[in-house]
Amino acid sequence: MVFQYKRVLLVGATAGIGAAMADKLIEEGAKVIAVGRRQERLDAFVAKHGPERASGIRYDVTDRTGLDAFVSKVVETYPDLDCVFLNSGTQTAVRLTRPTEIDIDAFHREFEVNYTSIVNLTLKFLPYLEKKDSPTSLIVTGTFLSLVPAFVLPAYSASKAALRSFFECLRRQHQDFSKIKFIEILPPVVQTELHDYMGIERGRALGMPLADFTERAYAALASGKEEIIIGNLQGATPEDIELFLEKRKLLFDSLSNSLALHFQP
Known part of the structure; x- marks a missing residue:
C-alpha cells in the first residue's frame, strides 16, 4: 500500500526521527512542510529535495504567543495540507534523589515540548482538518515509555504517558463521526540526537538504527494502521x-x- 496523504506538515523535522521521516515521505511521493527551530537545517532540507516538494517554516513549539500566526500561515499557504505529523520531543535524565539540583524550569519545559505543545497544535489544526472533504490524518510520535516508565527519565516518561492518554481520548471522542485518522507511532529506543545528554558517542549508538526504524514506520503508515508499534521493550517479547x-x-x-x-x- 501507499501512504495516502499528499501534503504533510511535519513538526520536529530537523533531527532524528522527524528528519528521517521527512526524507522518506518525500522519497515516496509526498510533499513535506518541515518545521523546526534550526533555520540552517530547514534550508538544507529544501535545498536537498527542491522547493516543489519541500518547504520549511521556522517555529519553536514552546512559543504559545506565536501559535495562531503559525497555524494561519500554514493553512493559508498550503490549502492542500491533509496530514499533520507532530514529532517534537526532548529527553533528559533527572535525579529525583537530588531535588535541590533539579532545574524546575527545564523539567516543565520538557513537558511543554513533549505534551503541552502537541496538545496546542492538535487543537488548533483540528478544525481545519475536519473541514476537508478528502481524508486527513493527525500523527503523533509516542514511545514505549508511555506504557512502562524509565525511572531515570521521569519528565519524559510522564509527559509521553500524558500524550498517549490525551491521544486515546481524542481518537475515541471522534470515533463515530470524524473523517480524521488519528495515528500514534510507538518507537523503541532509536539511534538519534535525543540521547545526546548521555554523550554523543554513547547516546547515538543506543537502540535501533534510524534507517531501520524509518523503513518500518513508513511501511506501517502506508498500511493504514492507527497504532504503530515498532521494536520492543527490554525484557519483553512482542x-x-x-x-x-x-x-x-x-x-x-x-x-x-x-x-x-x-x-x-
Missing part, C-alpha cells in the same frame, strides 16, 4: 507487548462505552 496492549484496550473500551452513554460530542 507477544508480551501485544497481550498487554490488548488487555489495556479492553479496559479502555469498557470504560469508554459506559461513559459514552452520557457523552454529547
